[in-house]
Amino acid sequence: MSRYTCCAGYMPCSGKCGESKCPELCLCTEVFCCFGNSVASTRFLLQDEFNIQTTQCDNCIIGFMFCLQQLACIFSIVACLVRNDELSDASEALNCLADMVYCTVCACMQTQHKVEMDKRDGNLGSQPMTVPHAQQMSRFDQPLPPHVAYGPPASGGYPPGSPPPPAQGYPPTAYPSHGYPTPSY
Numbered sequence: 001m002s003r004y005t006c007c008a009g010y011m012p013c014s015g016k017c018g019e020s021k022c023p024e025l026c027l028c029t030e031v032f033c034c035f036g037n038s039v040a041s042t043r044f045l046l047q048d049e050f051n052i053q054t055t056q057c058d059n060c061i062i063g064f065m066f067c068l069q070q071l072a073c074i075f076s077i078v079a080c081l082v083r084n085d086e087l088s089d090a091s092e093a094l095n096c097l098a099d100m101v102y103c104t105v106c107a108c109m110q111t112q113h114k115v116e117m118d119k120r121d122g123n124l125g126s127q128p129m130t131v132p133h134a135q136q137m138s139r140f141d142q143p144l145p146p147h148v149a150y151g152p153p154a155s156g157g158y159p160p161g162s163p164p165p166p167a168q169g170y171p172p173t174a175y176p177s178h179g180y181p182t183p184s185y
Helices: 023-033 035-050 056-082 085-121
Strands: none
Touching (some): 023 035, 035 085
């Protein structure tokens, strides 16, 4: 937090919000009042820090989000000027769709942020993340194919008090024997 600057220094107000005196309050205010700027500036910061290029897919998704928001804004203005109830309803539906796409894109960006910071901190382990193996679905009245193994192994599962093996690509985590895993952040 000693290095924190509002919106990572990418906004005109950055450095002028009292971040040095109370960075936690400034960060909380930034996230609640300027969520979009917070996500975007974190993305820019990580791209600059790790020399990451925006992919064509990222550009397409972000461009679609912006176009949908602009279209929703235009529909709202036209609905206000024309005062047509059907157009107003369509405008509200388009605004709702634009908000859902925006929230989805922000969630994807934040997941990318988390993965990059985990890589930086060495929390992803030595194995790269890969696509999981294909699984087959079966009905209850069908016998299981011999190559599909559901349920615990023949030995009765994991020993009492031991955690399951870590997910592929993630390091093992120390689990307390009485409940939930201890957070690593």
